[in-house]
Amino acid sequence: MTLFSAANLTKIINDIPLFENISFGMEEGEHIGLIGRNGVGKTTLLRILAGRDEPDGGNVAFNKEISREYLEQLPSFDRHSTALEAVLSGKPEIAVKLLRYAKLCDKQGLTSIEEEEIRRIAHSIDEVCGWTLENEARTMLARLGMEQFDTDVMHLSGGQRKRVALARVLLSNPDLLILDEPTNHLDATSSQWLQDYIQQSRKGLLLVTHDRYFLDAVSTKIIELERSKIYSYPGNFEKYLERKESMVTAEQAGAEHLRNKIRQELAWLQRGVKARRTKQQSRIDWIARMKAEPPPPEERKIVIEFGGSFLGGRIIDCFNISKKIDDKLLFSNFTYSAAPGDKIGVIGPNGSGKSTFLNIIAGLLPTDSGSVKIGETVKIGYFRQENTEFNPRQTVLGSIREIAEFIDVGVGRERYISARELLERFMFPHKQHGAFIETLSGGERRRLALVRILIGNPNVLLLDEPTNDFDIPTLSALEEFLGYFKGTLLIVSHDRSFLDKTVDFIYSFENGNIKQYPGNYTAYLEKTERQSPTATESTASAKSALRANEQIKKPTAAGLSYKERKELDSLEKNIADLEAERDALNIAIGNPSIASDYKKIAEIGTKLAETEHTIETATERWLTLSEKIDKK
8 A cells, every 4th residue: 555655856945956847656564764865855755754744846645545644843732731641642532531531520510411422431441441541641751861751841841742752653653654764862762762663663754864874774775865866775774785785886887987988078179160060960969068066066085083182191080970960860979080091981861960970070060079170271072962063144154164164183294184174074065165053954053063162172081972863974973083082982872773883881770870891782681691690591401502512613723713824824725816806806996998898887886885894794703703812
């Protein structure tokens, strides 16, 4: 069954087209992930499909038999109600009856008419199995980390409102869910529950999310908004990345072919006879069209080593610190002495005290006991969850220059990085530098707030939920930047993929204690799963199996088993052969004899991408085995 069909959709904002004449549809049971850079129009497209906005051209035809629900990126409520009542409004026809039934049951001295109304309402609730609805609503709120069932929604924080709104759209159980950043403000446990819930659903799903693990797990198709057009890729996010890599390789090969073709055509034109000028006009037009074809946007690479300014003997020393909010103990007797190169991920349920912990580290909040001392040479850059207050009439470049004109990173030819260069490294193109901040999307403003912090060149970086509202290219850029950051880094995040790529130590908030785990988020999960009761029960049988295979897997003096030693030797030869094959393919793709054979170029490009991937996989395995030798 078709859920909807969008034909030739166009949307223009401030005379700039977000997308033009895009067409796509959606079938029952499809789970589609919508991706693209901040500002390309993802949220606008969702709003059009949800009926909250109108396109400037084209139309959307919905199946009249289906229901749909929309989760906004920043939900709001227009009237007072408790969180539980707001969630129950997802099933209004049942919620109204339940509320009326409860009101009548609480009333003293019912009339015969009211008694008859109670029986009638009870019967109608029975018919739709509605008695369990309140329990379902409570369960969903709890699963999403929301415990304030009776709090007025008008008094909730932004993150709490998002969780209430998400529970409401899930409870309504529509034929099509349209979700804009559903995992924002969810802790890892809640994200995992939502992931499992969606995977089991056969209803349609269209979502925007920055959480790549979540996107990969739930999507059956990826659609990408890029350069005002839409592109469709069957499969999950991993399949999209594989296809995209092959396409980029082929595109680069095609671009080189195009340059060669233009040079040949220009030479042909220059040699042409004047009498044939009219016949050459079609070729002249062809060259003009090829030159006018917009190049693909350049992927920015951040390779500058920030955070290397001098840090003295003391950075941040926390000694036996404790903190309570109201009567809730967040942590007690915790000691931390920061060191250059620390890359620590801070995790835990919502409300466990992670942001409070960063505020204490930054010297913005006092402790209840213990002490915090910050070194004189420390320069803290603090990116907070809601750190996007700007003058809307200020320009993008002006907002950066008011912090600093350039950064002195003290290395190489690129020692001085200007405000313009840093903006471009974080994907603000030159033409956007003069744009007013009021024209930016929510994600672009968050990205600008991050650049404002980085231009200050801090040597201690505190990031509180930095991945919220960032697109995937921005996350990749930030991950690369943090890989070169030489200072002290603490990150509060629920984004599992982001933590895996940026930290090498985990601080976990667990029931009033901060527990420490070496390694990234995946290592933390493996450690905690081994410590779970299920893992403990299987320990004996696992040890028994290891003893049974001891002779086969006994390591050699080099730290490798006989089988691993053979594998390592084989990998060294295979990698050398693969690299030779890659070099041959690079030569082949530039061969002038196939310059006009587009099919051949695409085949070689695909083979080249596959070979590069195989080399990378083999090299990673070779490094793993080599490290086992080094540890002996």
